[in-house]
Amino acid sequence: MEFLTEFGLFVAKAVTLVVALIVIISVVLSAAHKDKGADSEDGELRVRKLNEKYRKLRESLQARLLSEPERKVRAKQVKKEEKARNKAEKGKAKAGDTTETPKKRIFVLDFDGDIKASDTDPLRRAITAVLSVAQPGQDEVVIRLESGGGLVHSYGLAAAQLDRIRSKGIHLTACVDKVAASGGYMMACVADRIVASPFAILGSIGVVAQLPNFHRLLKKNNVDFEVLTAGEHKRTMTIFGENTDKGRQKFLEDLDDTHVLFKEYVGERRPELDIAAVANGDIWFGRRAMDVKLIDQIQTSDEYLIEACEGADVISVAYQRKRTLPEKLGLATSAALEHTVWRLLSAFRSQKIQ
Incomplete structure (x- = not known):
């Protein structure tokens, strides 16, 4: 009985949500037509100094470990030190003092890849911004990379964006905390150095279709499907038509050629690799990946960046596209629906156990 009640509530919520969405989307679309062309800017560059982030985390914990009187003394001391530091910097700027050696800067980019490598456009814009200020031979770029791969042409473009960094003589480090496989590894291999966590998944240098x-099924139901092409290899395989051995053979040849290109791409960027041993589609976890030289160091991205903060300015750079209201509503609806489904499944499992 409890399960039926839960199910009824779910249906009522779903119906209410759909009706509300229809009304809201209608209003939004109407407003969008009125405001079309009002603002051509589609995103913004967000820059954050990670040194400050980690410093504040440390100071917050230190303050909580102190007694109330000690905390007040410490707060005054920090404020005094910060004031003195700012005063010194202003004095140098006013006097035009440029004798101090410029501090190394590490620019941190993020890429969270789906099958279409949708993050490529924000990455491209962030790289363009970084390359306009980064100093070759001095500064460094760190890419925090997470991807299980996807479409060949999409990840080929994403990897080419990282190649732009190396071609400018700027050191590139790839940090992999979870996975950089297939197209993800195609991107990671561009880096001068690959750093991965102990159980990160790497490799999968192969091609699948x-x-x-x-x-x-169509033939059984007397449905004809015709594919008309101009060019012998215009359509080698089809979903609805009858595939031939000749078409399959050509399709396999194309897959093999793509695999060869993939291996050549990785081999050129990591010449120390035994490409024949690792380019069979297998995956390796962090420590095993280091044994076969797919990576250079075992370390999480947090460890790497916190250590880097000791001698450099570490700056996160991200281009964020402005989402339209319908997109925001879509994301919110998706999250609400997912939450409801999980609640329903949990209720069903509880009912089944009882």
């Missing part, structure tokens, strides 16, 4: 075929 799969597609269903409904030809027999």
Whole structure:
């Protein structure tokens, strides 16, 4: 009975949500037509100094460990030190003192990859901004990379964006905390140095293609499907038509050629690799990946950046596209629906156990 009640509430919420969304989307679309072309700016560059982030975390914990009187004394001391530091910097700027050696800067970029490498455009814009100020031979770029791979052409473009950094003579480090496989590793291998956590997944240097075929189903129901092409290899495989051995052979040849290009790309950027041993589609976890030279160091991105803060200015750079209201509503709806489904599944499991 409790399960039926939960299910009824779920249906009522779903219906209410759909009706509300229809009304809201109608209003939004109407407003969008009125405001179309009002603002051509589609995003903004966000810059944050990570040295300050880590410093504040440390000071926050230190303050909580102190007694109330000690905390007050410490707060006054920190404020005094900060004031003295700012005064000294202003004095140097006013006097035009440029004798101090410029501090190394480490620019931190993030890439969270899906099958289409949708983060490529924000990455491209962030790289363009960084390259306009980074000093070759002095500064460094760190890419925090997470991706299980996807479309060849999409990840080829993403990797080419990272190649822009190396071609300018700027040291590039790739940090992998969870996974950089297939297209993800294609991007990681561009870096001068790859740092990965102990159980990060790396490798999968291979190519895969799969597609269903409904030809027999259509034939059984007396449905004809015709594919008309100009050019012998214009369509080697089809979902609805009848595939031939000749078409399959050509498709496999294309896959093999793509794999060869992938291996050549990785081999050129990591010449110390035994490419024949690692380019068989297998994956390796962090420590095993280091054994076969897929990576250079075992360390999390947090460890790497916190250590870097001791001798450099570490700056996070991210380009964030402005989401339209319909997109925001879509994300909110998706999250609400996912939450509701999980609640329903949990209720069903509880009912089943009882």
